[in-house]
Amino acid sequence: MRSSSAVERLAGRLSELAGAPVELERPQDPAHGDYATNVALQSAARHRRPPRELAAELAERAATLEEVERAEAAGPGFLNLWLTTAWLGEALAEIGPDYGSGSAERRERVQVEMVSANPTGPLHVAHGRNGAYGDSVARLLEYAGDEVQREYYYNDSGTQMGRFRASVDAVRRGEEPPEDGYRGAYITDLAALRGDPVPPMLAQIEQTLERFRVHFDSWALQSELQQRLDDYLPRLDTYEKDGAVWARSSAYGDDDDRVLIRSADVGGGPTYRAADVVYLADKLDRGFDRAIYVLGADHHGTRNWYASIARMLGYDEQRVEVLLYQLVHLTRAGAQTKISKRRGDVVFLDEFMDEVGVDAARWFLVSRGPDQPIDIDVDLAAERTQKNPVYYVQYAHARIAGILRNAEGHAIGGDAPPELEREERDLIKRLTDFPVVAAEAAERRAPQGIPIYAIRVADDFHRFYHEHRVVESETEAFRLGLCRATQHVIARCLDLIGVEAPERM
């Protein structure tokens, strides 16, 4: 059972009056009220009446609600509302640490598979984007009420892995890595160890991810999944051609048919696509309602592939969701640096964190929409550390922590005074937006909405702080409550994107 926020309850009451679902929005222009709705515009056609007339009627009825101070029809047919300070006080009072959680319509068991880089080298910044994005989506879903498992999928037996091992072996023999192999300082480091270089490489990757605050619950291995292909072949639509076994995926929505088992003349054996089939079925059979894949845009071609095998295997394709994010382009001192693990000159995620810090790294990689490519001039990113908005938001949190320290032992959370200051009203209204912001970010898989909103909150708080004293003011208890509520919301925003909320700066 989910609890509704004050804004939702208000919208519900207005919906009854209007006889249609009311969505409240926050107008940009303060002259348009605290909240506004366009129901009259929406339903005018259905009622075959002028929207302004409907809005005027609704305004009259809305004015009778006790929480509404004033209601008026405006513009082409908007309904503008001003709320009482008592209502704002109540809305503020319900803001706790978990404000806005549990918004999911129906709670699901969700698996988010992300990063999934094969252990041929250290993670680079593009993997960081995958992790920052995927993990933030996972956090948003958890906050909304879903049960989320984070999984990492990798291969330790494919062609690339062979080249990786051969490169390490070559260095161990004192030779150069093969032409198509991997090189760099990390290869030399691995060559100094004994045995298979894959486990230590994987351990290093996990360590990097933990530092990046992305924690995995489970790890899936391609070679294990491949072995179970025979169990699934009967459920698939396949045929033989040129000595290979093909999936008839084009009949299920993919652009082409795909090879599942190679022909003998190229060595035979299952392809990675064979593992895809087993893995997808395995995920859904493990009891997840939904399997989310987080992939770089260079893998967009696999979207139709996954959908087609879901269909072929008889699963509801809605349960499979592929999230794509555009690539990260790195520049150094203005010149484009091509990301390639096989060269030694790339910027690794660890280096990136060294240069800009974990908080700024996560903030930066998640604050652009996934469809937007990210350009990072690494030198500039390091320089700009002080200017990064993440510090602006963290500073607001630390400032509040300071105020609350100064007010230790004082009463927190008194009733709202009869007249609120403009900055107080603005801040409270901003805070009451949070449940909608968090819910939309989760539904749209769009975590970038969180940092943007957090900047707005910090904005409103800094302005309030600048204009009004908290400690030893006439409304101290109320203002302390306002500060604490703001701190809760900022801390939650930062947590949802994996950034720390410092007590001091």
Added chain:
RNA sequence: GCGCCUGUAGCUCAGCGGACAGAGCGGCGGCCUUCUAAGCCGCGGGUCGGAGGUUCGAAUCCUCCCAGGCGCACCA
């Protein structure tokens, strides 16, 4: 050639059906004997790539065109 994504202020990007299009950075000018100046206030800046269409209403939806990125393996 086909597919996916992008084109919004000098730069980096929000906004993705509503009332005059926003922020950060950069530029200029103010504000600290009071809870952290990593802060606040003010000034400038845009034919929302182009053309049609749908709608009471479009940066937002549809079509076409132009420009850029990324894909189109018996590699993962």
